[in-house]
Amino acid sequence: MTGSAAFPPAGxxxxxxxxxxRTGLHYYVDKADLLEQVVGARMALHGCRTCHDYLALLDDGARGDREWRELESAITIGETFFFRYAEQFAALEHTILPQLIRRAAATRRLRIWSVGCSNGAEPYSIAILLTRLLDEAGMNPADWHIEILGTDISTRALEQARQAEFSAWTLRDIAPAQCAAWFTPVSPRIWRLHECYRRMVRFRYSNVLDLLRPDGGPPGPFDLILCRNVLIYFAQVQAQALVQAMAKRLVPEGWILLGHSEPVSCFAPCLETVRLPGTLAFRPPLQGRGGQDVSVASPAPRRRPAHALVAMPEVDSAPVAAEIRQVADTGRVPLAMRMCRDHLLRHPMDTRIHFLFAVLAWGEGSLLQAEESFRRVIYLCRDHVMARCYLARLLEDAGGGVEAGRIRQQMMELVRRCPPDTVLPDGDGMTAGGLLRLARQASEAPAIRHAQVTS
Known part of the structure; x- marks a missing residue:
């Protein structure tokens, strides 16, 4: 905090x-300076001299409700773009939506919910993709009753979403031919989505925390719920409870897609995990679907070696990792990172190479890229100790002490489950006992240094 008179610690x-x-945005617990900047601007606008004055304004009936909406719009982070995360949209295109279309062929009804929809790019992307899939299946989208609901806590974002006008930056992953087919230019830099897609989507204000209240949140059932890059701002316990509440709003054959960086990735017994190329999806357990199997089932679990902490990759990438390490050792780190990317295009579930890429990115100073890749490793392999170890240190260095502590605690819980002589995957020979000793010496591991790229 700045320590200004307007912001005494207690106030x-x-x-x-x-x-x-009110918002559940645990994100600001260890980023108080960011919140202080936003609140300071709002206070100056209303002539509030102290936090007490501003709290009184927020508690002032209808006037306070209006200010809460403005504050919520100011503190939410809403950067997004069309068809964000190609692996997940590939899963939607090739598995999830075709399956939902087949199951709904008789009723021709689909309900989809985009949680934290921001400027509308996500629900509109679904509308575009769903229209194309119906056309390719020989079905007229106009004959279907499709409801795509976009909700957000930011009234400013919702207003922008309803306008359906987007900058070239928001359309950056769309080829020019597709952009011309789906949008109409309204100025040299602004494009407006065609009406046929706009009418498939409706928007409403909603606080996702309403799901935790009786009869709160949009009523189900939904065929598909997308909640991507929303839960990262919540405490882990809240995130877990929110996904469980969403699961109760699914049809028996429904699906949930979460972002790669969410704080939790296992929701048994209310949801089972489905591995799809490059991503994970979630759906009700088989018994909740009337005993009917679906076209893409979870692969049979592999038998793990004794004391193994992480699922073995789909391919034996040890030789590839060794070659990449050799290249990095010669100082050609950008080339080594490019080799990682090339491999991951062919084997997107390979946690070993995702982890190696994260370490290389961190060493190059690409902290956001490293953080995303460490989170992806944890997302794909929930019991990966070293990814949590590295991510905790990275977040701590960046000032995210609260989340770093939570991730480090998860790491310690995983390590304690293993015999001391267990060699940790991607730990360059580090054993569970050795990591525990380091953690004790460093008072819950704040001084653990990330390992060298080479063993």
Whole structure:
């Protein structure tokens, strides 16, 4: 905090508690400076001299409700773009949506919910993809009753979503021919989505925390729920409870897609995990689907070696990893990172190479890229100890102490389950006992240094 007169510690703490209680945005617990900047601007706008004055405004009936909406719009992070995360849209195109279309062929009804829809790029992307899939299946989209609901806590983002006008930056993953087919230019830099896609989507204000209240949140059932890059701002316990509440709003054959960086990735017994190329999806357990199997089933679990902590990769990438390490050792780190990317295009589930790429990116100073890749490793292999070890240190160095502590605690819980002589995958020979000793010496591991790229 800045320590200004407007933000004495006690007053700001009450304001921070009020914000996290209403929005669930645990993200700001260890980023108080960011929240202080936003609140300071709002306070100046209304002439509030202290946090107490601003809290009184927020508690002032209809006027306070309007200010809460403005504050929520200001503190939410809404950068997104069309067809974000190609692996997940490939899963939607080739598995999830075709399956839903087949199951709904008789009723011709589909309900889809985009949680935290921001400017509408995600639900509109679904509308475009769904229209094309119906056309290719010889079905007229106009004969279907399709409801795609986009919800967000930011009224500003929802207003932009309803306008359906987007900059070239938001359309950056769309080829020019597709852009011309789906959008109409309204200025040299702004494009407007065609009406046939717009009418498939409706938007409404909704706080995702309403799901945790009786009869709160949009009523189900939904065939598909997308909640991507929303839960990363919540505490892990809240994130787990929110996904469980979403699961109750699914049809028996429904699906949930989460972002790669969410704080949790296992939701048994209410949801089972389905591995798809490059990503994971979630659906109700088989018994909840009337005993009917689906076209893409979870692969049979592999038998793990004794003491193994992480699922073996789909291919034996040890020789590839060794070659990449050799290239990095010669100082050609950008080339080594490119080799990782090339391999992951062919084997997107290979956690070993994802991990190696993250370490290389961190060494090159690409911290956001490294963080994303470490999170992806954890997403694909929930019991990966070293990914949590590295991610905790990276976040701690970046000032994210609260989340770093949570991830480090998860790491310690995993390590304690193993015999001391267990060699940790991707640990360059580090054993579970050795990591525990380092952690004790460093008072819960704040001084653990990330390992060298080479063994």
């Amino acid at each position: 700001f703490r009450r304001l921070l508690n009020a914000v996290t209680h």
